[in-house]
Amino acid sequence: MENFYYTQDIHGPYDIFNAGNFELEHGGLIRDLKIAFATHGTLSSAKDNVILFPTWYSGTSKVLEQAYVGKGRALDPEKYFIVLVNQIGNGLSSSPHNMPPPFNAARFPSITLGDDVRAQHKLLVEKFGISEIQLVLGGSMGAQQTYEWAVRYPDFVKRAAPIAGTAQATAHNRMLVQTFKDGLTSDPAWADGWYANSASVHHGLRRHARLFATSGFTPTLYKTEGWRPLGFTSGDDFVTGFVEAHFLPQDPNNLLAMMTKWQEGNVARMADGCLKTALSRIKARVSVIAIKEDGFFPLEDIEADAAMIPNGELKQVSSPWGHLALFGVDASYNAAVDGYLTDLLAR
Amino acid sequence: MENFYYTQDIHGPYDIFNAGNFELEHGGLIRDLKIAFATHGTLSSAKDNVILFPTWYSGTSKVLEQAYVGKGRALDPEKYFIVLVNQIGNGLSSSPHNMPPPFNAARFPSITLGDDVRAQHKLLVEKFGISEIQLVLGGSMGAQQTYEWAVRYPDFVKRAAPIAGTAQATAHNRMLVQTFKDGLTSDPAWADGWYANSASVHHGLRRHARLFATSGFTPTLYKTEGWRPLGFTSGDDFVTGFVEAHFLPQDPNNLLAMMTKWQEGNVARMADGCLKTALSRIKARVSVIAIKEDGFFPLEDIEADAAMIPNGELKQVSSPWGHLALFGVDASYNAAVDGYLTDLLAR
Numbered sequence: 001m002e003n004f005y006y007t008q009d010i011h012g013p014y015d016i017f018n019a020g021n022f023e024l025e026h027g028g029l030i031r032d033l034k035i036a037f038a039t040h041g042t043l044s045s046a047k048d049n050v051i052l053f054p055t056w057y058s059g060t061s062k063v064l065e066q067a068y069v070g071k072g073r074a075l076d077p078e079k080y081f082i083v084l085v086n087q088i089g090n091g092l093s094s095s096p097h098n099m100p101p102p103f104n105a106a107r108f109p110s111i112t113l114g115d116d117v118r119a120q121h122k123l124l125v126e127k128f129g130i131s132e133i134q135l136v137l138g139g140s141m142g143a144q145q146t147y148e149w150a151v152r153y154p155d156f157v158k159r160a161a162p163i164a165g166t167a168q169a170t171a172h173n174r175m176l177v178q179t180f181k182d183g184l185t186s187d188p189a190w191a192d193g194w195y196a197n198s199a200s201v202h203h204g205l206r207r208h209a210r211l212f213a214t215s216g217f218t219p220t221l222y223k224t225e226g227w228r229p230l231g232f233t234s235g236d237d238f239v240t241g242f243v244e245a246h247f248l249p250q251d252p253n254n255l256l257a258m259m260t261k262w263q264e265g266n267v268a269r270m271a272d273g274c275l276k277t278a279l280s281r282i283k284a285r286v287s288v289i290a291i292k293e294d295g296f297f298p299l300e301d302i303e304a305d306a307a308m309i310p311n312g313e314l315k316q317v318s319s320p321w322g323h324l325a326l327f328g329v330d331a332s333y334n335a336a337v338d339g340y341l342t343d344l345l346a347r
Numbered sequence: 348m349e350n351f352y353y354t355q356d357i358h359g360p361y362d363i364f365n366a367g368n369f370e371l372e373h374g375g376l377i378r379d380l381k382i383a384f385a386t387h388g389t390l391s392s393a394k395d396n397v398i399l400f401p402t403w404y405s406g407t408s409k410v411l412e413q414a415y416v417g418k419g420r421a422l423d424p425e426k427y428f429i430v431l432v433n434q435i436g437n438g439l440s441s442s443p444h445n446m447p448p449p450f451n452a453a454r455f456p457s458i459t460l461g462d463d464v465r466a467q468h469k470l471l472v473e474k475f476g477i478s479e480i481q482l483v484l485g486g487s488m489g490a491q492q493t494y495e496w497a498v499r500y501p502d503f504v505k506r507a508a509p510i511a512g513t514a515q516a517t518a519h520n521r522m523l524v525q526t527f528k529d530g531l532t533s534d535p536a537w538a539d540g541w542y543a544n545s546a547s548v549h550h551g552l553r554r555h556a557r558l559f560a561t562s563g564f565t566p567t568l569y570k571t572e573g574w575r576p577l578g579f580t581s582g583d584d585f586v587t588g589f590v591e592a593h594f595l596p597q598d599p600n601n602l603l604a605m606m607t608k609w610q611e612g613n614v615a616r617m618a619d620g621c622l623k624t625a626l627s628r629i630k631a632r633v634s635v636i637a638i639k640e641d642g643f644f645p646l647e648d649i650e651a652d653a654a655m656i657p658n659g660e661l662k663q664v665s666s667p668w669g670h671l672a673l674f675g676v677d678a679s680y681n682a683a684v685d686g687y688l689t690d691l692l693a694r
Contacts (some may be wrong), residue, residue, distance in 0.1 A: 174568035219519035235518045
């Protein structure tokens with residue numbers, strides 16, 4: 001299904017790695033799995049300057065670049081070879097909307113964050129001959145992938161920074177994500193995923209966006225009208241112009257595929273269901289970064305993860321933007337996180 | 348429209364006060380406005396032992412009685428004459444589902460919490476000859492009505508205890524309630540309020556219930572499986588058996604009428620939009636009770652209200668049940684609130 005949002009014009013430049021016929025954790029196969037990625041900086045001859053940064057829910061490599069990469073920042077392309085990798089289902093990598101029939105749309109197979117991380121590993125090893133990364137980091141679903149990396153490939157990962165995400169989706173987090181899904185799929189136009197074009201599901205996409213905005217930002221942001229610097233004129237104008245605008249061009253089946261991964265995010269499945277055992281396998285030095293006011297991944301849950309990581313430290317940042325400070329809209333959040341990442345990279 | 352939920356069998360015994368032809372704040376009229384109420388205890392001859400307790404969203408006088416009234420508790424019917432009054436739209440008082448056509452269902456007029464409080468005042472004065480109440484209290488929308496009482500009738504109210512609610516609905520609170528409304532009205536069976544029977548809107552009612560449960564309880568409740576003592580066996584079983592069970596028998600138009608009042612709750616409209624001026628009019632001694640983990644009415648907002656009340660004090664209670672500790676399911680919440688109310692009544 002054609003969709004002008006998921007293009008080089010809007011999210012490029014990026015490259016495609018063909019991971020081949022890729023067997024999935026839940027069974028089944030993606031034929032010619034395509035992983036879209038963008039790199040910044042130059043891989044050193046010793047291949048010892050690699051940073052890997054997978055995308056969050058509904059994000060792309062371009063969005064990560066704009067929010068986190070730049071000269072003088074922690075993720076400085078003059079020092080590091082930064083690989084921004086698009087998760088499966090995000091619309092640039094293989095996704096329900098771009099898969100050739102019959103495995104497209106509602107028939108896109110069920111994928112996991114483990115599939116993502118295995119495909120990303122293959123990309124680094126086969127495409128670039130990398131055997132060690134200085135830092136893997138990510139926000140939200142990117143944090144879930146970061147945990148997956150650190151537990152699955154403990155000898156590959158020297159440092160890790162999961163930001164605003166947990167190693168195991170909690171009962172409440174899964175339920176919250178289910179409300180986002182239900183907001184989307186309750187639109188009759190969704191038609192069990194067999195809509196003719198994604199724009200026809202705009203009621204569902206808008207409902208999903210508003211649910212996302214309600215707990216994604218803090219009550220304080222709305223109360224203090226913290227959206228004014230972005231040029232919005234009312235809370236409603238902000239939610240429409242910022243959050244609905246973000247989701248409306250996206251494909252419902254893509255979003256649903258990512259949300260299922262989000263709900264199932266759980267490194268404990270690599271250790272017979274024991275979260276503590278799984279986290280104890282991490283060899284990386286880890287800075288666990290929590291957003292204090294986070295309505296998606298509460299501080300308390302992130303603290304609990306940090307306490308189980310052998311070489312882990314909890315770092316906190318406060319923002320009225322809540323979970324969605326991840327987007328890079330709050331200069332003070334950006335500065336704090338850059339500081340934590342710079343410290344971690346220096347050690 | 349017949350509905351077996353809103354009956355004496357389930358919520359009785361209660362009485363009906365006919366407030367006559369009642370002009371509404373937004374214009375329009377309810378013909379023969381009926382206010383359902385239940386009393387406990389005996390009105391003293393000096394009429395100086397009155398406690399008024401209006402209902403929260405989707406609650407009834409029976410639910411309040413079960414959670415808060417009893418011998419040896421703060422609301423002791425051996426000492427006080429306790430009037431539990433059902434808000435307009437709750438299904439026992441005049442409501443969309445029980446109004447005779449043509450003013451029924453989607454044509455039920457737009458009402459405010461000011462209308463409720465004026466009708467309640469009329470009930471106390473005309474039916475019982477009361478001119479002073481020792482305490483007005485309420486949780487959530489009951490707190491909104493409590494504020495409305497204390498600002499509107501400062502000489503009538505000696506003490507007030509708004510619990511887990513604010514004097515003015517915040518931008519975030521209004522948005523949260525809008526997600527509950529949208530969850531309900533997005534059901535095609537809702538049909539702009541002209542459904543043939545409310546059970547046909549069960550998809551919307553269930554969606555509304557799940558949104559309510561997601562922020563109404565805390566992440567900790569789900570994580571610690573705090574619902575186990577109630578006999579539920581999984582988080583999903585709890586949300587279905589407790590929250591969907593609560594909302595499924597209710598009438599969508601009734602719920603929507605109450606939610607509109609909730610969103611518009613704002614005592615500042617009695618003082619040209621100035622919240623501080625409105626709250627400065629309160630003569631009652633006020634114990635503002637906040638639930639620390641409240642996901643509907645955050646502690647910060649409640650603190651801000653308390654700070655503006657001349658004779659107001661903030662009291663806090665902590666519960667993994669979050670906002671919905673109001674229901675009386677957490678013994679430690681019940682004990683703490685009883686203590687605060689007993690202290691307030693003793694002064």
